[in-house]
Amino acid sequence: MKTSESRYCKCMYFSANALARKIEKLAVDSWKMIDLSPSHAYLLMAVISEPGIQPGGLADELQLTPSTITRLIEKLEEKKLVVRTTDGKLTNVYPTPKAKELQPKMKECSARFYENYAGILGREESYKLVESINKLADKL
């Protein structure tokens, strides 16, 4: 059944979740090549572009809770893609050389993901939709 054919398609709860699940699938596919989930990949990209960034900053930037950030970092640490140093109550997260090597492939995955949905929706329309979604998210 299409999302728009469901009895519940008028409800934002239903629609927002259905979209998120479908986008998640597409993203997982697009990122499979580097064996990272999209969340781990975005976190890693954030660490690469801002080495030393703290968990709190990552939580803010990625709109996830600090505890979720800790869990994501743990996994990237296991994979030797980031290291943590602590300085008093602060923690700094740095990318490893292995992570930096991965960067071009990550850009590729990111671009492929974009092509996937923009190809379906059209660039203009995708852009507008992301804008309205952000606008709502900001207000909530």
Place this chain on the structure above:
Amino acid sequence: MKTSESRYCKCMYFSANALARKIEKLAVDSWKMIDLSPSHAYLLMAVISEPGIQPGGLADELQLTPSTITRLIEKLEEKKLVVRTTDGKLTNVYPTPKAKELQPKMKECSARFYENYAGILGREESYKLVESINKLADKL
């Protein structure tokens, strides 16, 4: 930080998930009064409006996987809100009288949830956004 201020706000993965998480929170709040999560509540409403509906039908209608539906039903069964009967390979799910008594309150929660986000976004705009979200979800 606002969603639209994040470095990643141009990405549908980021935005769709950020929106879903915020909407989830709002929904959990709106449904707290009857002590059901939004998913359980939507499933229960579907069962009430179509008594005897099967897990497969629920999966289709709610855009969740069959295994998720089984898990949701299990919890509603524990709470004595639905019963399952099996007939060969088919399973039928029925609401209990206790569930039917809950119906007016569920409608209230549902309405309150709608007021919450439509109050923030405006009715017209909410409607349009849900439409575009569904349109994208359909294509994916």
Place this chain on the structure above:
DNA sequence: TAAAAATATTTGTATATACAAATAAAAACA
């Protein structure tokens, strides 16, 4: 009609995420 294929559901397991509590350090204050 017996075997094979398809279908519906459940179960085992894994994941991402969050909340609340715990910990630890820094800042404010009296």
Place this chain on the structure above:
DNA sequence: TGTTTTTATTTGTATATACAAATATTTTTA
């Protein structure tokens, strides 16, 4: 300066969801 409050992070635990495999039944087909 010693105490209180605030801040940053992690840990324990719970939840929703999915995938893959298992199970059970029905339908198709040879």
